[in-house]
Structure formats: structure tokens, C-alpha cells
Amino acid sequence: MAASSLKIEGLLGMVTLRLKDYNFLKWRYKLESILEGYDLVGHFDGSTIAPPKFSILDEEAVTSKVTTLDKEWLRANKALLSFLIATLSDDAIEYVIGSKTAHDAWLSLSDRYATVSRARINHLKTEL
Template sequence: MAFSSIKIESLLGMITVKLKEDNFVKWDYQFQSVLKGYDYFDFFSGESQCPPKFVINTETGVTKEITTAYKDWVKTDVSLLSLLIATLSDEAIDYVIGCKTSQEAWKSFQERYASVSVVRVNQLKTEFHTVQKGADYVNKYLLRLKVIKDQLVAARERITENDLVIAALSGLPLEFEMIRTVILARDTLMSSTNWG
């Protein structure tokens, strides 16, 4: 694997969100975007496999000499694990203590944060279908809905654009009745990407 010439330490400045109990989706999106942009996420996903540790001699077999590829891979992986740790809150660090590789730490986060309990999924679904605009500006209300949708998607729940539009329309107050009626009467689906 050809590594980017950028130093791993300089990536830390690009990751501005620290992982806390309530922002995994946001942190995950930023972390993966930065690491994929510099071809380093393969270490976390397991696609970059550790090369053989010892040199193999065609005549004598496995030697005690450690390969350069192994040393380089371990150095990069430990640097990436350190980068990951630097993006964590105090509570989140507890989930990676003892992890020896970046992939091991990543799996730990997926088990902890991405796999949401059925109870939490049900709470999010209820909130998604009952959230009201209230006194919020429309943009803030739509952003609240998007955050809930993103959490559901991260929990591997399928939320369509139509589900999002209907949930948004349902939470609007009476003064939006005409808009709601027009949108629901359309033959074509409205996309949330058209909201502005």
C-alpha cells in the first residue's frame, strides 16, 4: 500500500470533533472522511494487513531478522492508534484501553457506539415521528430531524427520503397546513436535499 506523504500528526488538526457519548455519527463521519482522504482508513477497517514479521530465506526458511515492511506497518498503525486516541473524550478512551492495533480500537467503537440497543432505536424512531417544530426556526427543526435520521441510519435502520419528508411535515404547526397539503398531494416525491 502506498501511503500518503502527509504526516499522520498533521491530520489531528483536521479532526475537530472529539468523540463523546452523544456524537458518534458526527465524529465517525469526520474521522473517516479525513482518514480515507489520505489513504489511512484501511488500517482501521482491516484492509491493510500486517506484513510477515520475519524475513524468510529461501534456503534456511524463517529467520530472526524482522522485515522493514513489518516495522513500517507497525509504526504507521501505532501512529494511527495514537491519532484516534487524541480525538476521544475521557469517557470514550475507556473503550480502547488495551487495544493494540487501530483495527482493534475501531472494532471496539463499532461494538460500543454503532450497534445501538433496540430500546434506543425505538426511542429514536418515536422521536423521529413525533418531533415538533415548536418555536424553532424551520432550519433548526429540519436539522434536529436530520440528526435523529443520521443516528437511526448509523444503527442500520432504513429511513427513506419520503420518511424524512413525512416526518418533517407532520411536525409542522397548523399555519403550515397549506404547504403540507400541497406537498403530500404531489405525484413525485420531494427530496430533503431541496430544503434550504
């Protein structure tokens, strides 16, 4: 699926749970599976980088005209950021407020919940 023809509604139908404090590992596994299946994980892990914003006219000048590739990348990235936000609980949304890209939001969520998940695992091991 090309990022420019991305249909978020179809992706949302595949996500059956919202991120909460106790289900980060399950949520991440489901989301990564979907994203990898549609070759979209690059927007989240940072491997798909934004193309140059402006066209280069010659070796010395850059125009102020925004490139079509940049517009398409930005549209796809905002759609994926919206998709990510739609999979979050109300409590989890506070950790992505201010994120400009899907990658920024993904990093914020991973930083917040990966530590909580590790601490929860250690706590459960201790209880056993």
C-alpha cells in the first residue's frame, strides 16, 4: 500500500484494543504487525525520512516552493499520527501531545510505557 493512498479507517479496523497502562506489550505487538504488513513501520521507527522540503533550482539557490514529495510524506505521516492517536486511551494521549510526527509520538510512548512494562514484569516475577 502506497503511503499516499493510505486509508486509516482500514487500519483502525484491525486494532482491537487501545493502549492503557497495563497492555503496552500487546498493543505494540499488534500495531507493529499491522505496520510491517503494510510497509509503514518506517514512519514510526524513523527509517522513512522526510524528503527535501524545497526544490533545488541550481547549485546555489533553493526555491521557496514546497516539493510534491514533501507534501505527500507529510500527509502520510499526519495520517499515521492520527491512526496512532486513535489507538490510545484518554490517559495515553497525554504522552503524545505536541508530537509533530508519528516517529516522535512512537518514541514518547515507548519511553513511557516500556519502562512501566519492565517494572510490571519484575513486580509480577517477585510476586510469583
